[in-house]
Every structure is written in C-alpha cells, then in structure tokens.
Amino acid sequence: MLKVTFDRPWPLHGTAATRRIEQEAAASLPAHALMERAGLAVARLALAIAPHAHRVWVACGPGNNGGDGLEAAVHLHRWGKAVTVTLAGSPDKLPPDAANAWRKCREAGVPVADALPSAWDLGIDALLGLGSSRPLEDALAAAAGRMSASASPVLAIDLPSGLNADTGNGQSVRAAHTVSLLTLKPGLFTGAGRDAAGELWFDDLGVQAAEAPTAQLAGPAPVRVRAHASHKGLNGDVAVIGGAPGMAGAAVLAATSALCGGAGRVFLAPLDTGFGAAVPGWPELMVRAWDALPLESISVACGCGGGDAVAAMLPAVLSRAKWLVLDADALNAIAADASLQETLRRRGRPTVLTPHPLEAARLLGTSTAQVQGDRLRAAQELGERSKAVVVLKGSGTVIAAPGTTPSINPTGNGRLATGGTGDVLAGLVAAALPVSSDALQAAAHAVYRHGKAADDWPAGEPLTAGALARRLHLD
Numbered sequence: 001m002l003k004v005t006f007d008r009p010w011p012l013h014g015t016a017a018t019r020r021i022e023q024e025a026a027a028s029l030p031a032h033a034l035m036e037r038a039g040l041a042v043a044r045l046a047l048a049i050a051p052h053a054h055r056v057w058v059a060c061g062p063g064n065n066g067g068d069g070l071e072a073a074v075h076l077h078r079w080g081k082a083v084t085v086t087l088a089g090s091p092d093k094l095p096p097d098a099a100n101a102w103r104k105c106r107e108a109g110v111p112v113a114d115a116l117p118s119a120w121d122l123g124i125d126a127l128l129g130l131g132s133s134r135p136l137e138d139a140l141a142a143a144a145g146r147m148s149a150s151a152s153p154v155l156a157i158d159l160p161s162g163l164n165a166d167t168g169n170g171q172s173v174r175a176a177h178t179v180s181l182l183t184l185k186p187g188l189f190t191g192a193g194r195d196a197a198g199e200l201w202f203d204d205l206g207v208q209a210a211e212a213p214t215a216q217l218a219g220p221a222p223v224r225v226r227a228h229a230s231h232k233g234l235n236g237d238v239a240v241i242g243g244a245p246g247m248a249g250a251a252v253l254a255a256t257s258a259l260c261g262g263a264g265r266v267f268l269a270p271l272d273t274g275f276g277a278a279v280p281g282w283p284e285l286m287v288r289a290w291d292a293l294p295l296e297s298i299s300v301a302c303g304c305g306g307g308d309a310v311a312a313m314l315p316a317v318l319s320r321a322k323w324l325v326l327d328a329d330a331l332n333a334i335a336a337d338a339s340l341q342e343t344l345r346r347r348g349r350p351t352v353l354t355p356h357p358l359e360a361a362r363l364l365g366t367s368t369a370q371v372q373g374d375r376l377r378a379a380q381e382l383g384e385r386s387k388a389v390v391v392l393k394g395s396g397t398v399i400a401a402p403g404t405t406p407s408i409n410p411t412g413n414g415r416l417a418t419g420g421t422g423d424v425l426a427g428l429v430a431a432a433l434p435v436s437s438d439a440l441q442a443a444a445h446a447v448y449r450h451g452k453a454a455d456d457w458p459a460g461e462p463l464t465a466g467a468l469a470r471r472l473h474l475d
C-alpha cells in the first residue's frame, strides 16, 4: 500500500487496461485471491486512517466492488469493530468472487442490515468500482447519498462510487480517502475526480502491471542548476504579444511570469498603442512593437488579453515564431478562421496551446460539456488536429501531444480559479520552451510548477495572479 504523493510521476491505467491486468493476474492465481488481497488491504487501511472508529458501515453494491467490501467487513468484524454491512443488490446475483465473500461474511456472523444505518464512525464505500456504467439510482443512490452527507469519513474502494474511471465524470460518493486497486485510474485525477476521491492510496495487490499506461500522472521537473558561467543569452528570450486596450494586465502578467519563471530577457508587445514606453514597477520588461521583434529566434506567448486585434498578427506570428504559446484570444481567433488553423498545423516548430475548456470547445467545434465529459480525449484530439502540444486547463490539467501518452497534472487547487492565473501560466510555458529540448516536457513541468506554487501558498495570504507570478522562483 502506497500513499499517492505528487513528488514523482505515476503510471495511470484506464478501465480496459485495468481489466486486462486483472484477467491476466486472476488466471495465474488461486480462486478469489485478488479479492481477498483487496479486502485485507482495505481493512488495514481503514484501521490506519480511522484507528478510533468503532462503528463501521460497509455499503456494498451488486458487483465485485461490493465483494471487496464484504472481504474487508469480515476482517474488521474479526478485529472487534462493530461492522454493519448493507447490500444494494441481491445476494444470489453476485458474481462468483463476491458471492464467495458473501458466504464468508455470513459464516463469520457479520451483521447485515436491510435498512441503511443512522450512525457510524467510518463509512466504507463498496457500491461500485470500475463497473459504474450509468448514473446511480435506487438503493445505490440512497446509500451513496447517505454516506456522502454524513460527517463521518468515507473510505472508497477502488473509486468513489459513480465516478468514471477514465474521465473523472459522474455524480459520485464524496470520499475522504480512496484506495485504488491494481492500478491508478486517470479519472481520479481530473474533472470531478480530485474532489470526489480525497486522499489517494494505491495497492497493486501484488500484481506487476505489464500494460502500457493510458496516461501519466506528471511529476516535477528535475532540478536545473544554473551554471555559474551563465548569462542571460543562455536563458531564453520571451516576447508577450497581447494586451489590447483595456486588457493590458493580461499581457503584463504573462511577461512578469516569464521573467520570474527564469527567462533571460522579456519583451512586451502591447496591442494597445497608448500603452506607454515602460511597464510601471517592472523596469526589467522591454516594451517593443511586435513587428520590431526577432520572432524567428525567440519564444512568443501570444493572445493574453489580445482581444480581436490579435487576429491580424497571427499569420506572421504563426509562421515566424521559433517557440510559440497560444492562449486566450489567439485561440479564439484561430477557432474562427480555417486558414489560421491550417497555418498552425503546418508550423513545424514547438507550439503549445493553453486553452481552458471553453476555448478548447471552440477549437474542436463542440461544447464545453463535451470537452469536460472526456478531458483526456479532448486534449488528445486537439493535439492531433493542431499538431501541437495541448494544455487543457482546469482541475487535473491534461497535457497532450500527437503520438504520445498524455499526462495529467496533480498540482494546483481551486485557489487558482481567479482571473489572470492562465496568463501567468502562458508566460511560464513560454519561458520554459527555449531551455528544453522537448515542448511536451517543458509544458508539463511549467504546469506542475504553476500548480505547486498555488499548493504551497502561505495560509492567510490572498492568491492573486500577480502574486503568483512573483512566487515562481527557480529553486
């Protein structure tokens, strides 16, 4: 059993891959062995996370997830806990492993109740796991609702019941802890997954997964120590093109983020002609007209507060910039113009798109709900279409590129849901590109770093985008 910490990458396996792993492992093990291991792991974890909990409600469902719960119930009962089992389903319709666990439960004299309990100290959610295929209803919905509404902590087995393992969608139990079995599933880390799952634990049940991962949970960048004999020319030049009238702040945020994020030199090309010759408080930023910049040799973040004006410079920026980050209004302009889409596809140089779900929906010609319905797939599809790295922002930001395994970022939290933090990310990615040989890695590490700054935020201090940019120090 491992606690899932975010200081290292983890492989993630979706439903189909996990089922193959399970079948292969089951074929080489004695009957019921996997479920017995799962039940013991859950019971041990229950003791560890809630050592003083006496009354334990194990809410079991009609499949093998319920079987895991039944196995756990037998151990907890034997260890002296006041266990109550409920079964949302019929005992004679349980699949074979779960039916075996049911028999053991009855033989051990574990109390089984018809009605849901009214008070308990620890809830164990064994209603549904990988087999969750439609919204919870009837007895499952009733048990899930009661367990989630209680102040007592919930330990979910494999997945919070109702959560889709692949997409992180679905109305589900809200757990304080989830123990993922055999594999870690992508849906635990994106969409609604983070809020539903709580703290994550992983038990491989003694099975080494030979399947290629469906996705990767991103880890931090290796520490990059700047050589003493370093100079600004080695650390990348970044230009931010954006900041149309009334939106200068977005471009300034991206530029300051690039600077604090480690860029050697940063230019700001405001689209507001009345902007002035310098950025108050930031003498390090060099204000230039966009068409006076050596785009062919620098990293460009384009779009931040660009308004409609940014569309006019996109043909030149797309064809000339050495490294390019496209954000916000640049993405909207591309979504509205097929010829810009074609120029993007043919760029042939490192390019990162940083859409939030609505911008991604515009680029894909679909709805935000469709994008959020399967964030991994949406990011991958957009990457394939645009031939670029895609950073699909939100809880569990997805980073994808054509022909590669996508990753999900584990850092960041709801504090980032405030205006301008996306501009900060765009500037940070633009700063990362020139000092990396791999745009996908550069983007993933920048996203990780952006979220980690929010995770490490000092208590009692407001998180604003400007303050976030200033905290992006290199060490």
Ligand SMILES: NC(=O)C1=CN([C@@H]2O[C@H](COP(=O)(O)OP(=O)(O)OC[C@H]3O[C@@H](n4cnc5c(N)ncnc54)[C@H](O)[C@@H]3O)[C@@H](O)[C@H]2O)[C@@H](O)CC1
Pocket: 022, 026, 032, 034, 035, 038, 061, 062, 063, 064, 065, 066, 068, 095, 097, 127, 128, 129, 130, 131, 132, 133, 134, 135, 136, 137, 140, 157, 158, 159, 181, 182
């Ligand atoms: N077979 C084994 O030995 C092992 C099973 N494991 C457990 O088994 C789980 C997968 O088991 P299953 O494939 O049986 O799937 P589940 O236990 O998740 O549930 C599937 C059952 O629920 C029904 N169902 C799905 N959604 C429903 C809804 N909304 N309303 C009513 N009924 C619904 C399905 O028709 C099916 O009968 C894993 O998540 C894991 O917890 C693991 O412990 C590994 C070992």
Ligand SMILES: Nc1ncnc2c1ncn2[C@@H]1O[C@H](COP(=O)(O)OP(=O)(O)O)[C@@H](O)[C@H]1O
Pocket: 328, 356, 392, 393, 394, 395, 396, 397, 411, 412, 413, 414, 415, 416, 417, 418, 419, 420, 421, 422, 423, 424, 425, 450, 451
């Ligand atoms: N709940 C959350 N969890 C993690 N990251 C979040 C959350 N909400 C927002 N973010 C991050 O904050 C940033 C917001 O970007 P965006 O939506 O473009 O905002 P803006 O346009 O105001 O800058 C993105 O990096 C996004 O991933």
Ligand SMILES: [K+]
Pocket: 065, 125, 126, 127, 128, 129, 156, 157, 158, 159, 160, 161
């Ligand atoms: K469950």
